[in-house]
Amino acid sequence: MTTHLDPARVPPPPGPREDPHRSLHSEAGARPGEHPGRSRNPLVKVAGLAWLEFEKPDLDRAGRFGTDFGFTVADRTPETLVLRGRQAAAACLVVRRGPRARFVGPAFQAAERGDLDRLARGTGGTVAAHQGGHAVLLRDPSGFPVRVVHGVPELPALPGRAPLPLNFGTGPARANATQRPARRPAEIQRLGHVVLGTTRFRAALDWYLDTLGLIVSDFLYLDGQRDRGPAMAFIRCDLGSVPADHHTLAMGLQPHTGYLHSAYQLTDIDEVAASGAYLRERGYRHAWGLGRHIQGSQIFDYWRDPDRLMFEHYTDGDVFDAAMEPGWAPLSASGLAQWGPRATAEFTGTNDPRVVVAAIKALADKGNEIDLHALRGLIKAMGS
Ligand SMILES: [Fe+2]
Secondary structure, eight states, rough: OOOTTOTTTTTTOOOTTTTEEEETSOOOOOOTTTSSSOOOOOOOOEEEEEEEEEEEEEEHHHHHHHHTTTTTEEEEEEEEEEEOSSSSSSEEEEEEEEEOEEEEEEEEEEHHHHHHHHHHHHHHHHHEEEEEEEEEEOOOOSSEEEEEEEOOOOOOOOOOOOOOOOSSSSOOOOSSOOOOOSSOOOOOOOEEEEEESSSOOHHHHHHHHHHOOOOOOEEOOOOOOGOOOOSSEEOOOOOOOOOOOOOOEEEEEEESEEEEEEEOOOOSHHHHHHHHHHHHTTOOOOEEEEEEEEETTTTTEEEEEEEEOEEEEEEOOOOEEOOOOOOEEOSSGGGGGEEEEOHHHHHHHHTTTHHHHHHHHHHHOOTTTTOOOHHHHHHHHHHH
């Protein structure tokens, strides 16, 4: 019988110049002819993710989860709830009253007002006044409405906690003082990214690169099916020499098109863990964490809101400038984290019975990229 300790199967220890993480990370780049991960001539280059729009039937409940999760209420009317982080920025979430809980779409920040005109000309859209600024409303190939905004007034910064002083390295940062991070709601600093599943991944990927000028940080492919191209992409803003979040948008080929999660930056790891303890005490449903991702390197913790939509707390994510080329790695559940518990079915969505119905529908619908081969690859990835 072969065991895991069979010496013939144990890899040799890494040599002095070998990176022991090499098999975990995606430092391997593209092969000749593979997707370049950026458009040669995009219509515009957006400056960032502005906010996310949702609909919810119960705005009071959404507000309670929102403040427990770490947002601050910026505005509340009978029909709208606006949740913000503490940094000076637009709001993070705009939640309107609607018949069922759903993600509506993202809003991106245009770098300049003229970019809205370029987008309108290039897509047949129109520029309209929006929230004190201007916006053009587009639709991506997955069907999500995508707003690109400019001139919407920023909310002023709110005071926030400083990172805890840590006794790491030489010389204590904290003498004659204890460390007591409080189990209380997080103080969300800002919106980081949104992750979407789509049955039309390749079309949507190219649309975001060509239309909004986003660029790919990392591609994931279905193991054994690299020749069909990427099946997931972590995509950032092209800010030239200014480093941008490793991903502002991530998209993956999925049997059904929809929101997967969105992520919000916290000040340090104790904030992630201690605010997670608070959410647990309040009875919220934990999805996955703590761990550290590979693509983006964030220390993460995932939660479900009362409508089962997933939200992520994170800290210490990578930032890349425009010089970084896309990495390539196979998609697998175990490849989603460097350390931490194995990705749960609650996180991957494989415990949701609706996924089977969605897969059958996607197979029957010929206008997408889901075929049996792709489905097999996705199932294998989630089990490996
Ligand atoms: Fe995330």
